[in-house]
Amino acid sequence: MGIFMAKYEASTEEKHIDIVNIASLEQRVKDHMSNEKGAFGYIRGGSEDEWTMKQNTEAFNKKRIMPRVLQGIDHADLSTKLWDIDLKTPIIEAPSAAHGLAHAKGEVDTAKGVAKAGSIFSMSTYGSTSIEDGAAAAPDAPQFFQLYMSKDDKFNEFLIKKAVKAGVKAIILTVDSTLGGYREADVINKFQFPLPMPNLAAFSDGDGEGKGISEIYAAAKQGIVPSDIQKIKDMSGLPVFVKGIQSPDDAQLAIEFGADGIWVSNHGGRQLDGGPASFDVLPAIAEAVDKRVPIVFDSGVRRGEHVFKALASGADLVAIGRPIIYGLNLGGAQGVTDVIEHLNKELSITMQLAGTKTIHDVKNVDLL
Numbered sequence: 001m002g003i004f005m006a007k008y009e010a011s012t013e014e015k016h017i018d019i020v021n022i023a024s025l026e027q028r029v030k031d032h033m034s035n036e037k038g039a040f041g042y043i044r045g046g047s048e049d050e051w052t053m054k055q056n057t058e059a060f061n062k063k064r065i066m067p068r069v070l071q072g073i074d075h076a077d078l079s080t081k082l083w084d085i086d087l088k089t090p091i092i093e094a095p096s097a098a099h100g101l102a103h104a105k106g107e108v109d110t111a112k113g114v115a116k117a118g119s120i121f122s123m124s125t126y127g128s129t130s131i132e133d134g135a136a137a138a139p140d141a142p143q144f145f146q147l148y149m150s151k152d153d154k155f156n157e158f159l160i161k162k163a164v165k166a167g168v169k170a171i172i173l174t175v176d177s178t179l180g181g182y183r184e185a186d187v188i189n190k191f192q193f194p195l196p197m198p199n200l201a202a203f204s205d206g207d208g209e210g211k212g213i214s215e216i217y218a219a220a221k222q223g224i225v226p227s228d229i230q231k232i233k234d235m236s237g238l239p240v241f242v243k244g245i246q247s248p249d250d251a252q253l254a255i256e257f258g259a260d261g262i263w264v265s266n267h268g269g270r271q272l273d274g275g276p277a278s279f280d281v282l283p284a285i286a287e288a289v290d291k292r293v294p295i296v297f298d299s300g301v302r303r304g305e306h307v308f309k310a311l312a313s314g315a316d317l318v319a320i321g322r323p324i325i326y327g328l329n330l331g332g333a334q335g336v337t338d339v340i341e342h343l344n345k346e347l348s349i350t351m352q353l354a355g356t357k358t359i360h361d362v363k364n365v366d367l368l
């Protein structure tokens, strides 16, 4: 870091946020982060023309939910389970880097906010908080650890050991980011992380500060192969989700090589522009998976109705990335809870109007 670089000052808000809809949070965060343009662009942006990013949300309009009446539904029950983990909602947090950009408390607040909503927080390898501090922020809540695999297995072992010690319930092996998508906002803003990444710093001198995301990805492993899934299972003794699956063939391959869960995602449209909307590929992946392992779905979810449609199309849980960061920026831990609870409210309304009482019922709906 050059000595002339101004100190990064993130939001310190800790308050309830009023939410009319999730999409409107983006402009509020843009205004709130006006002095940290590069950081906002990094969080909001997708790759190249952002075509895939836009399609991610638009694709939900290709399917319709038939309203069902006379079903005797007086309220919806959002509770669900992943393995033996009880959840108050099927909406979980998608792992994302550097929450310190959005809030001074970073992942500590995110973990607390997600825990209050009765959901799952996932710490990223590139978090602004150490794995152990993230876990200590919400010691009774379920957490996962998202691994960006290193070329150096000693580093992989080091991180996984810390995650296991911290009590995480699963490892998310992200396989769609062996290099960064071409993100024009970062190019224009010459964006470099203004804050260190403690999980990198714990192992070596390089802590990510002063580097762009492409440099950070370049230091990770490019040649990820199917046998890496078993390697991470062996290192951790934990279930491994493979994240970044868009093709039914890759879902099949990942399961053959030991995946305990498939995470359908195109990284929020931040990687391959020109790829399909994540929602468009979900039904074929669900068919290939055939309930052998759970499916988490993300990319483009901005409405409770989208959560409903993803569940009805084969997802067991639905993850949100940017909306969580926006809630964090505007309201700290409470803002994160508010985002999940707003989507819960929309999902409850959708469920009742569709004549479904439980998440199990939603999963059995045939969309039109």
Ligand code: PYR
Pocket: 096, 097, 126, 177, 213, 267, 270
């Ligand atoms: C991203 O910038 O998309 C990461 O996942 C780090």
